Amino acid sequence: MVSFHGFCYTMVIASLFFVVGNGDGEWQAAHATFYGDAQGGGTMEGACGYGDLMQEGYGLETTALSTALFNDGLTCGACYEIKCVDSKWCHPDVSVQVTATNFCPPGGEGWCSPPNQHFDLTQPMFLKIAEYQSGIVPVQYRRISCIKQGGIKFELAGNPYFILVTVFNVGGVGDVHGMSIKGSDGDWVAMSRNWGQKWQTGQQLVGQSLSFQVTTSDANMVQSDDVAPSNWEFGKTYEGKQF
Template sequence: MTERSRTMAGEGSIVLAIFMALCLCNTATTTPNMGWTVAHATFYGDMSGNETMYGACGYENLFKQGYGLETTALSQVLFNDGKTCGACYEIQCYNSTKWCLKGSIQVTATNFCPPNYSKPHENWCNPPLQHFDLSQPMFRKIGVYQAGIVPVLYRRINCIKSGGIKFEIKGNPYWILVLVYNVGGAGDITDVKIKGSCTDWIQMSRNWGQNWQTSTQLVGQNLSFQVTTSDGKMVQSDNVAPADWKFGGVYEGKNFQ
């Protein structure tokens, strides 16, 4: 896994003072709507988004993989050991006329915001906080840059993706690792099965993030996949990869509607 560097406008006592002001300001003026949950958001990286590439979900170049800059890292509580990778959220700034901008954003979870227990009062990703560390371009759509941290409302939404689910095959003839990405619907995967043209369905196990593995030897066989998301829906893609598939190749299957 690539350890990312986190960049926030305003650190230490400055951010803490702003955070306290946000929590105390206008607390009685707005009530969350049904289905929305209160959290906070910061940002990392610059406006180009280079520092948001790769990360703890196993995704790589987010531009090439279709996620672009519309991404977020999740605090430990929301990340759930990588099981929430690929989930989509709608987020809007909340309860601060000074630091909030109008409108909402839609982002995909692609990374992890790690806790830092040495800074219990200055690290917003420590449990039990529900927190979003957005790409800087997404943060600046809903909050003023100088704030560094803003209160937000969020809710889970369906992921709308262009094209089919992508399967990037890695590993070697004795161990296959498949990165599953560009998943629509619920977005976060709970189960993956693989089938060769000479085998029955084989249960894959999560390696990390959205990388799934099997030690079954499948070289020279057509490959099919079943992908199940957190809402219990499953989509089956038959013969996604031809018999002459290659390690490093990316193959496209069906997606959730």
């Protein structure tokens, strides 16, 4: 997928080097462009590894982040409020709330290159805050709490000797910074991050029910016991508790 300026891939991510806690973050300055079409084309798997964003509940309310915000994928899943400011192209008194699900790589016209803080929105989200003709507008943004329907989702992939878990639909601050897994016959084991929000373990856990601990960037942790039953299968998604 190519952005409006031809330099952003289909990956959406959000990240700041602070946490939201119980309130919203402070407004900060950035710029925004858009990618895809009016129907939101370009919502398949990107740098966060979430898969089909429409099917996984993120819809069109997503954004790709520049290097300065992406934090090498650790901020995938964070949520932002964004509004257009100081431009004749702005729609006044309108803001959008989006989840970071992709990466806007450096290069091209350089808007996503360090140290720029930049958002590449889906076209429908951009058009809520600004006119299409502008192409790029100055914005203000802040981190906000993520409100998600249902529990945290765990998609399982791999083989009997390697389990790769994609964690998504995370509420609270949204960005997962740590995961642990436990089989019904063992103890908690820390998982390592493979890329985006995909976490892995070499533990052999086939035939055991699986529990997960999810820790977000604000150091809050949710434990979901026996999320996947003992007859769990690769390729399936299981639902746990929520922040």
